Structures are given as structure tokens and as C-alpha cells.
Amino acid sequence: MTVKSIFLSLIIYKFMKKIFFVFLFISSVFCQEVFCNNPPKYIFIFIGDGMGLNQVFLTEKYIEYLKKEKLIFLDPSWKFGLAKTDCLDSFKITDSGAAGTAIACGNKTNFGMIGMSKLKSFQSIAEYLKKKNFKIGILTSVPLNHATPACFYGHEPTRRNYDNLTDELIASHFDFFAGGGFLIGNADTSKNIFKSSDQVLAKLKENKYNLVLNSAVLNENKKISILPAIIIDTVIWNKQKKIKKAYIDEKNSLPYAIDFPEYENKLAVYTETVINSLKNDTGFFIMVEGGKIDWACHDNDAATAIGEVIAFNDAVKKAYQFYLKNPDNTLIIVTADHETGGLTLGTGYDEHSRSSTNSYAFYPNKLALQKKSLLFSDSATVAKYNYDAQVGWTTNEHSGLPVGIWTIGEGSENFIGIYENSEIMNKILKQIILK
Numbered sequence: 192m193t194v195k196s197i198f199l200s201l202i203i204y205k206f207m208k209k210i211f212f213v214f215l216f217i218s219s220v221f222c223q224e225v226f227c228n229n230p231p232k233y234i235f236i237f238i239g240d241g242m243g244l245n246q247v248f249l250t251e252k253y254i255e256y257l258k259k260e261k262l263i264f265l266d267p268s269w270k271f272g273l274a275k276t277d278c279l280d281s282f283k284i285t286d287s288g289a290a291g292t293a294i295a296c297g298n299k300t301n302f303g304m305i306g307m308s309k310l311k312s313f314q315s316i317a318e319y320l321k322k323k324n325f326k327i328g329i330l331t332s333v334p335l336n337h338a339t340p341a342c343f344y345g346h347e348p349t350r351r352n353y354d355n356l357t358d359e360l361i362a363s364h365f366d367f368f369a370g371g372g373f374l375i376g377n378a379d380t381s382k383n384i385f386k387s388s389d390q391v392l393a394k395l396k397e398n399k400y401n402l403v404l405n406s407a408v409l410n411e412n413k414k415i416s417i418l419p420a421i422i423i424d425t426v427i428w429n430k431q432k433k434i435k436k437a438y439i440d441e442k443n444s445l446p447y448a449i450d451f452p453e454y455e456n457k458l459a460v461y462t463e464t465v466i467n468s469l470k471n472d473t474g475f476f477i478m479v480e481g482g483k484i485d486w487a488c489h490d491n492d493a494a495t496a497i498g499e500v501i502a503f504n505d506a507v508k509k510a511y512q513f514y515l516k517n518p519d520n521t522l523i524i525v526t527a528d529h530e531t532g533g534l535t536l537g538t539g540y541d542e543h544s545r546s547s548t549n550s551y552a553f554y555p556n557k558l559a560l561q562k563k564s565l566l567f568s569d570s571a572t573v574a575k576y577n578y579d580a581q582v583g584w585t586t587n588e589h590s591g592l593p594v595g596i597w598t599i600g601e602g603s604e605n606f607i608g609i610y611e612n613s614e615i616m617n618k619i620l621k622q623i624i625l626k
């Protein structure tokens with residue numbers, strides 16, 4: 192080899208090396224943002240209202256005792272993060288309105304507000320994705336104009352503007368709603384719009400919603416072809432008329448699983464139906480709220496809360512089955528809006544000896560003896576079950592604890608870490624916008 196040819200080879204080698212690194216750089220940039228990233232087009236967010244970490248892990252221990260199937264989102268294949276839940280007010284502890292707004296709209300707001308701040312109205316992820324031709328489904332076990340579902344379609348200075356929220360739900364023309372019904376009235380009663388649920392149903396009909404008033408009529412395929420559709424289980428409302436304690440919201444929600452086990456799978460049936468009905472090539476966004484975990488925890492009723500976490504998990508399982516068939520473009524997020532009740536596992540109630548191991552114990556098995564919620568029982572009875580299980584509560588309201596975020600599927604690794612609940616929406620959208 193001559194000196195000239197060695198020199199030439201060296202130049203060619205250097206040139207090729209440069210080209211290689213330039214190619215490597217370009218491909219790594221594009222891999223991250225375009226080619227190698229598979230943006231999720233089937234997005235689920237499950238919100239266990241009031242479902243703090245202790246509610247989740249008490250349920251896990253209870254399930255272990257009963258040797259039932261484990262909570263699906265605690266499987267090690269799911270990623271985990273923590274979301275801080277503070278609202279904008281100086282007292283920090285949020286309600287479902289401010290927390291739901293943070294999750295749905297990516298903005299913190301004040302206590303009790305829905306989809307807006309004192310300064311402006313926000314766009315929710317559901318509203319944004321609808322414009323991108325995603326199909327939208329909003330499901331809950333409580334009234335459809337309750338705070339959490341309302342944050343995905345509504346914009347009100349107070350969550351108690353139920354009639355205005357109903358009007359906003361109708362105007363949203365989202366593709367699928369399912370839940371317990373509607374609360375009636377506005378905070379300023381002189382501005383009420385509806386006198387009864389029948390008037391709400393009439394307006395939904397006028398606006399071409401396909402009304403399904405008893406989900407028991409759904410066929411085996413669990414699919415509704417005419418959209419937009421809305422499932423409101425009026426048959427269940429009638430059943431709940433027998434409730435001893437007259438909660439105004441109660442008759443517009445699904446019954447507690449512990450009281451009516453035959454309805455335990457309703458949220459799961461809704462979830463399966465909305466998946467089958469909204470599946471399309473562009474994509475869907477589905478929010479499912481387990482709303483009565485919160486209600487049971489406001490009542491400091493641990494056994495009832497466990498039943499609601501299990502019913503919520505049954506709904507998550509339907510999304511998980513869908514994910515297994517569509518792993519490359521599905522994202523499932525399971526989280527909570529806040530913790531309710533300041534639930535404690537272990538109360539140290541053994542007064543005989545502080546050094547006794549009984550002071551360092553809780554007994555979830557004792558909660559399996561409770562057969563009815565507080566609605567069909569009384570405070571002393573429920574308190575006794577809690578006491579025997581050595582499960583304690585510090586409040587009848589919400590606590591300021593952070594909540595868990597469990598994710599699986601495309602982009603799930605973006606949700607690892609500790610962050611504000613208002614970052615969840617941007618973490619989802621960052622992936623979609625790259626599409």
C-alpha cells in the first residue's frame with residue numbers, strides 16, 4: 192500500500208465516521224420523538240375517589256386473607272409514582288372539584304371549582320382529544336354531574352351548580368356517559384334549570400342522546416352502536432329507596448357492593464361496554480371513577496370502602512384485558528384525587544400492654560364479618576368492626592396525603608416519580624402531540 196492510498200483511506204475513514212455519528216444523532220432525536228415512540232391512542236384514566244395508599248393496601252391485605260384475586264394494578268409489571276394533591280387555597284387540602292380539575296385540565300385551582308380558576312376557564316384533556324377525533328367516555332358510580340366526572344366537561348365556579356353542569360354535559364356531545372344519574376339544582380336556586388330527573392332525561396333525548404335506562408338490557412356483546420349514548424340505571428335508583436339514612440346523593444349512585452352484591456360488577460360492565468362501543472382506529476379516552484370509595488371513607492366505614500375498591504379494580508381489569516390485546520398503543524393510568532378519612536392500619540388499641548404485639552397489629556379478616564354499609568346499619572356497629580380490626584380514622588373529611596399513580600402500557604414510564612397531580616394531563620398529552 193502506498194503512502195498516498197493510506198492517506199486516502201484515512202480520509203475516507205474519518206468521513207465515514209463523521210457520517211455515522213451524524214446519522215446516530217439524527218436517528219436518536221427522531222427515535223425519541225417520532226419513529227420509535229408509539230403514541231398511545233387508547234387511553235384510560237381510573238380515579239378511585241378518596242382512594243389513598245392505605246385504602247389500597249388495606250384492600251390488598253383483606254384480599255390476601257380471603258385468598259381472592261389480587262388487585263391488578265399492584266402487579267409488579269405496573270409502574271408507580273406519587274401525585275401531590277394540594278389545591279390553590281392556603282389550607283391546602285383539596286376537594287374532588289379542585290383535584291379533578293388538576294387531573295383533567297392540568298391546572299391547579301381553588302377548593303370546589305370545576306374546570307376553571309378565579310381567572311379563566313380551562314380546557315380538559317377530554318375536550319382537547321374530542322377535537323382530535325378521539326371518542327370520549329365518562330363513567331362513574333356516582334351522579335354524572337358530581338365533581339370528578341364534571342371536571343372533564345364542565346366549567347363552573349362551584350361544584351354545586353348541578354343544573355349548569357348537566358347542561359354542559361349535554362352540550363359536550365361526548366360519545367358515552369354511564370353513571371348513577373343527575374343531581375338537581377344550582378347553588379343559587381333562583382337560577383335552577385331543572386325541576387326533576389325526568390326533565391333532564393327529556394333534554395338528553397331532545398339532544399339525540401341514546402338513553403339506556405337499565406344496563407341489564409345490554410346484550411351479551413356489551414356494545415351500544417348508536418352514539419352518543421348514556422346509561423343511567425334507574426332500576427337501581429328504585430332499589431335504593433329502601434335506604435334508612437336519606438342521603439340526597441345516594442339514590443343517584445350505584446349501590447354499595449357490600450349492600451347489593453348483585454350490582455358489584457356494574458362499573459366493570461360499564462367499562463366493558465364503553466370499550467366495545469368506542470373502539471375505533473383514531474382512538475379513545477375513557478375516564479372511570481370509583482366514586483363511592485370516598486363516600487364510604489367519609490362515613491369511616493372500612494369494610495364498605497374495601498368493597499368499593501374491589502369493584503373499582505374489577506373495572507380496571509376490563510381495561511387491562513383490552514391492553515393485553517393492544518399493548519403497543521394502550522395506556523392505563525390508575526390513581527386517586529385525594530385520600531379520605533385519614534385511614535390508619537393499626538390503632539394500638541390494646542390497652543393492656545404497650546409492649547404487647549397486639550398493639551402492633553391490624554386484622555383485616557375481622558372486616559369480612561361486616562355484611563352491610565352504614566346506610567343499612569348504625570355508627571356504633573360500624574365503629575365496632577373498625578375497632579376489632581384495629582383500623583382507625585382521623586377525620587370524616589379528606590386528608591392532605593399524596594396518592595399513588597399506577598400505570599401500564601405505552602408511555603407508562605413517564606409517570607414514575609413524585610409530582611403534582613396537575614402534571615398528569617401534560618404527561619399524557621406530551622406523547623399524543625408528538626403523533
Ligand SMILES: [Zn+2]
Nearest residue numbers: 240241287528
Ligand atoms: Zn374526591
